[in-house]
Amino acid sequence: MSAVAWTATGSLAAWLWLLLGQGFFWRTDVRLPPREEPDDWPSVGVVVPARDEAAVLARSLPSLLAQDYPGRAEVFLVDDGSSDGTGELARALAERHGGLPLTVGSPGEPPTGWTGKLWAVRHGIGLARARDPEYLLLTDADIAHEPDSLRRLVAAAGSVGYDLVSQMARLRVESLWERLVVPAFVYFFAQLYPFRWIARKGARTAAAAGGCVLLRTDAAERARIPDAIRQAVIDDVALARAVKRSGGHIWLGLADGVDSVRPYPRLADLWRMVSRSAYAQLRHNVPLLVGTVAGLAVVYLVPPVALVAGLVTGSRAAAVAGGLAWLVMTATYLPMLRYYRQPLVLALLLPATAFLYLLMTVDSAVQHYRGRGAAWKGRTYTRPDANAPEPSPEQP
Structure with a gap:
């Protein structure tokens, strides 16, 4: 030969x-696990780090404010030094649409040793923890959620006892280059981090999708999130590893009803x-x-x-x-x-x-x-x- x-x-x-x-890894049937709705819904603090997101915020933030959640939930958007009026737009959207309470904060420039996003997340978690929530939802500013998204996440986490439940948002696929590159991006990610392995207790594989991460507050404290991963560029995988190392039970799957609205029209x-x-x-x-x-x-x-x-x-x-x-x-x-x-x-x-x-x-x-x-x-x-x-x- x-x-x-x-x-x-x-x-x-x-x-x-x-x-x-x-x-x-190639199967796409890993979705939110079976769930039973609790009689007493836990409180949730929704943390949204945002830097120059005015172009997408009008499509994403109203979906968070409109969450049909039976318990107490508040949204904390952290304006990370935006120059396009992101914070002002967020306040205007909240006044226009109503819904969940919104707090807009700004942490200033990140100190040495921190990425900007994680510094913003730290500030947002600090604001949320003042309300003593049982869960934190970390979601990006370009992610739109169906009205029952938060409800389904919390029910799934509570039913199975997960400390972290993450959904890989369905990315936008409209342009020619998006059609060619985006599905492969998720395919390669699943090949590196098979979703079925992530949920196994004792398995070393750990990953999350930063656009949608529901995290128990006490699990975040045990894992020292985000301080322990303050320099991580790939912060979602680092977060999942920290939670799993601290004894947490985590889950990652493909999303239904959680979508990225950020366009990537060109190959560049x-x-x-x-x-x-x-x-x-x-x-x-x-x-x-x-x-x-x-x-x-x-x-x-x-x-x-x-x-x-x-x-x-x-x-x-x-x-x-x-x-x-x-x-x-x-x-x-x-x-x-x-x-x-x-x-x-x-x-x-x-x-x-x-x-x-x-x-x-x-x-x-x-x-x-x-x-x-x-x-x-x-x-x-x-x-x-x-x-x-x-x-x-x-x-x-």
């Missing part, structure tokens, strides 16, 4: 293992979204970067290349192995395309999408070493400093 045939065989073996041995928009944190995901580790690039190439790029090369050169082994690997790859992507209501033919383009993600990952590393890594809304975050001073344990 040729080198191409052997490599294609290795790719096929990898895909068979991913199909059966990676927590059935999606590129920035992925590349700003891709190298941080690899812990700024060059050998891990090299291994990831090689793995992406073998798993996603080799199958179509081997199929074409085998057909051209007459190598039956290369063509068969490459074709079968591409077939398994395509089949595992179909459920995610159905979830996003996209044409199933897009599954055949997954190798091309994976190549884009490979380039984004490399670019993330390049930008990091140029001093422009993890840039977001006017702030650039360097590699976390393990020697950064510990923050005060008290919330503001």
